[in-house]
Amino acid sequence: MEFGLSLPGRGPLAGLDTVLKIAEKADGLRYSSLFVTDHVVMPVSSAKSVYPYSTSGQFPGGFAQDYLEPLAMLSHLAHATARTRLGISVMVVPYRNPLVAAKMLATIDVLSRGRVILGAGVGWLREEFEALGAPPFEERGAVTDEYVKLMRAVWTTDPVTFEGKYCTVRDIHVLPKPAQRRGIPVWIGGHSDAAARRAGAIGDGWHPIAMRPPAMLAPDEYAAKVKLIHAAAQRAGRDPKSIALTIRAPMEVRAKGAKAGAGDRPMFQGTAAEVIGDIRRYQALGVSHFVFDPTVPELRAVLKNMERFASDVRPKLARRK
Numbered sequence: 001m002e003f004g005l006s007l008p009g010r011g012p013l014a015g016l017d018t019v020l021k022i023a024e025k026a027d028g029l030r031y032s033s034l035f036v037t038d039h040v041v042m043p044v045s046s047a048k049s050v051y052p053y054s055t056s057g058q059f060p061g062g063f064a065q066d067y068l069e070p071l072a073m074l075s076h077l078a079h080a081t082a083r084t085r086l087g088i089s090v091m092v093v094p095y096r097n098p099l100v101a102a103k104m105l106a107t108i109d110v111l112s113r114g115r116v117i118l119g120a121g122v123g124w125l126r127e128e129f130e131a132l133g134a135p136p137f138e139e140r141g142a143v144t145d146e147y148v149k150l151m152r153a154v155w156t157t158d159p160v161t162f163e164g165k166y167c168t169v170r171d172i173h174v175l176p177k178p179a180q181r182r183g184i185p186v187w188i189g190g191h192s193d194a195a196a197r198r199a200g201a202i203g204d205g206w207h208p209i210a211m212r213p214p215a216m217l218a219p220d221e222y223a224a225k226v227k228l229i230h231a232a233a234q235r236a237g238r239d240p241k242s243i244a245l246t247i248r249a250p251m252e253v254r255a256k257g258a259k260a261g262a263g264d265r266p267m268f269q270g271t272a273a274e275v276i277g278d279i280r281r282y283q284a285l286g287v288s289h290f291v292f293d294p295t296v297p298e299l300r301a302v303l304k305n306m307e308r309f310a311s312d313v314r315p316k317l318a319r320r321k
Helices: 016-028 070-080 098-111 126-132 137-156 193-202 219-235 272-283 299-319
Strands: 002-006 033-036 085-092 116-121 160-163 168-172 186-189 205-207 244-250 287-293
Touching (some): 002 016, 002 299, 033 070, 070 085, 098 137, 116 137, 137 193, 186 193, 205 219, 219 272, 272 299
Parallel strands (some): 116 186
């Protein structure tokens, strides 16, 4: 099993010094990955859109907050870290020209010596699509499928020729290629049935976000999505076992002696033993990579929680055969 962290790309912790302290700490504690998030512009209001990862449908912290651009962040992190994988959780694929995005990601992969993971999503914020002049919101699924196919062609062939509904290119060089010989792995984001089928059809992995309290994508729901992934993979003539299963969720290892909160305990939040038990439940479903979000926007608490997980949780998971 591998364990990674989602860096605070927005809000009160989205500053250079803070992000670097967390990234350097993660590298030193031997976390497997660091992920950054994606938004380019935010509307003043979102009358047309509902945020899919909270019960209220409201975007946490509101729209008027700093939001660091993920590709620029990854380029800096390639220099600031030495061993952790570097990913986007997730890049909204229709927002960027696929040739430009593929070129930038390949360059970052070269600069990081082969450490990039692309989490790929279709997006949910209609107002952002309109502001960016992206392809029509209603066609975002088909656009994402085609853009991913073109990016893979860019990473693995030379010269590149591709003909699709949204993009057509003929006999072009897009160099350098990624350091990863088979191209950058693409983890399909989203928790819907469509996302699960997309992961099975074209993804190297599935990367849903379980953010809605007390639990979204509880183990039984996760297992049902895995069946959809495997069925889609078989229809596409792919090996279902080749698709990595991952999950991203808030995580907190409660300090020894700390009192439990009132109400239902969210998954991955509790004592070391409780967090271990939650991880084991998803491991039994085939999950091999966990990406954790902080639960509080306070740097010292984030760093302490990283240390507790690395010392009190991860070694016990590693010892079990």
